[in-house]
Amino acid sequence: MPAIALGASLHDVLHRLKAEPQTYPTIDISYSSVRPIDTPILLGLPANGIRLRFDGPDQRLRLIEVLDFSKSRLSYKNIEIVKPSSLGTAITAPQSSVSSRPSFRHVYNRLFGPTFPGEYIPSSSQDGEAAGTYILSYPGIAFTFSIQSSSAWSVNLDFVTLLSSSAASPASSMAIFHGSSWSDARASIFTLTSPHPRSLSLAGRGREGGVDEVELVKVHGEGCIELVRRFGPPFWIILSETTPQDLVAELGPPDAIYRKNDRRLAIHKARSAGSRHPGRANGMYSGQDESTDTDQSSSHTTTDDSDEDDPASTGKSHDMASAECFYNYFHHGFDVFISSPTTPSARSPTSPLAFSPPSVNKDPSNATPTAYLTATKLLLHANIPGSYPFNRHRRSRWTLEHVPSAQHTEPLNSEMPFDDIAGRLREVWRPTYGSKDEEKSLQRGMVLNRGWGDSPGSSCELLGGWEESIGGNRKGIGDTTGDGEQSLGNTELFGFPGLVFEVLKNGAVSCLTVF
Incomplete structure (x- = not known):
């Protein structure tokens, strides 16, 4: 994936992605045709298992979501988030299999280390056996784990024991954002002043980066x-x-x-x-x-x-x-x-x-x-x-x-x-x-x-x-509006x-x- 940084403009990101049509054959843009400035703009890369979210007023990248770990090679400090052997032919699978998703042990022990307790979100269903969700946060990154049943959750049970048990499935998605934790960032993720430049060419260069x-x-x-x-x-x-x-x-x-x-x-x-x-x-x-x-x-x-x-x-x-x-x-x-x-x-x-x-x-x-x-x-x-x-x-x-x-x-x-x-x-x-x-x-x-x-x-x-x-003649690029126009x-x-x-x-x- 080309270098894309939080805070980058929608214009810059689209041009980077369109420059590699073989890698990114499909680019889906979802927006509100009635309120295109007030609401976020979603840029989906279904062939790569990635979704990018931009705020409406400034059109800057606020959230990067990995929805399918099997379709992209991801690493942190040269350590694979998903083991390469798990990718294999799964890249063409309709959805990510359990073996192609990072386990809690891999995330907690090898990638990022200890962190503060995250957030448990119970199922909206009244069924006690319905799956819940646990969001484990680090500064700027969060993983979503599915808990097989609500009965497995207890406030007296530490999250390390819970997520290490058979009741928890490997991470189903990952989010990259600006903030100390997902619970702190989500309320202002689309309105917070971005510390990063709009232009990808200026990312990381500071005040002396160019024009x-x-x-x-x-x-x-x-x-x-x-x-x-x-x-x-x-x-x-x-x-x-x-x-x-x-x-x-x-x-x-x-x-x-x-x-x-x-x-x-x-x-x-x-x-x-x-x-x-x-x-x-x-x-x-x-x-x-x-x-x-x-x-x-x-x-x-x-x-x-x-x-x-x-x-x-x-x-x-x-x-x-x-x-x-x-x-x-x-x-x-x-x-x-x-x-x-x-x-x-x-x-x-x-x-x-x-x-x-x-x-x-x-x-x-x-x-x-x-x-x-x-x-x-x-x-x-x-x-x-x-x-x-x-x-x-x-x-x-x-x-x-x-x-x-x-x-x-x-x-x-x-x-x-x-x-x-x-x-x-x-x-x-x-x-x-x-x-x-x-x-x-x-x-x-x-x-x-x-x-x-x-x-x-x-x-x-x-x-x-x-x-x-x-929206032009290139195949695989489409605009999706609420009314299909x-x-x-x-x-x-x-x-x-x-x-x-x-x-x-x-x-x-x-x-x-x-x-």
Whole structure:
């Protein structure tokens, strides 16, 4: 099995496993299609007898379960957890036999040594002869033993005598977790702050392991974005000021660079041009940028169409347009659009007055838009199971710090349903609209189909094809949902000043574009 550590991201683990299809021919993903963020995500490897559990909000590996000892070779400090002679042909057996499971004596004497008493869980059946379960815990690891009958258990009987007797069967499963014991860890196993990095390449390297991980993205409005990092100080992206060189210096080189010339959504720019209040138009239609493009690696050029009518500017604008691109940071969970500097988004009516971004140049007139390229848009990906772009990026968590309301002062966040987010944002921006009809008109959603190859937001155009993603053409990989659906279907785009939300049918935000 490839090196997999607790705390690793679902994105990283899946890529490691998919790189060895002969070893891991089947990968089953189980999740809630209704509440994919609130509930754990289960990744099963039935051919290997292993199940991995990830928390929903952060998508980090919290629990490794060995359900069948006969299907994988396991060792601790070069000592086999199951004797090699016990494996043999049992690897193809439908379930683990008694001979292929570790005995209590082997675990207690040869592997880990003495430990504190564990936990006995009686059978829910009223039958006194029904089997019970004993969980023996060590720091970070626990074994489950079946007790043949409840009558064999006694509070006056020490667990060593019990588990050594014929009343106890060999261990039926093993769990690997972070904590001093299973009884202490299980209550907070999916919510405890992980001490390990998300990236498997950084596991065990500490602070000097490479490019620091981004833990949280804080959006402060007016193009100011704070990237909170694991060890180092925050890195600020000031849209239309931060350069590609700044990004590479702080975040490392991008995993990929994508260029695309797709202007099919430019027609919607006409809407803001005819608006009585163009500055108050929502983020999807505001004129400075075609922000309807919320795909993680697709882009239209942001060159003003009027430049094409000016022969003196044609050559320069075309050169700038050809240099525009997306910096794809799959391991950070976001993409950055690189283009000519643009006008910052409008200030939120409720933005904290005390906030002062660490910017040295906030005057767009000094930016010389045609002179150089800057970061003008940030796309934050949620990596929702069942969505079309699932597993393109690792999950990125974010908060909106600039839109408190009278009733709610805490920031909006990536775990909230979009209905709650939209309700708060409508309340904040309502005073800027001329009428209720204008507000209603500007808050309509736009349907985006990600299943057609010629869709402006199609991920097929993006990184090479559906076969690279979970749920695609590779045999043995499947998504399991509560209702048996294979996909969450079309998405909708909703815009607010400086923000565009791509929303799934279950109300989860699949992508947030900040501009």
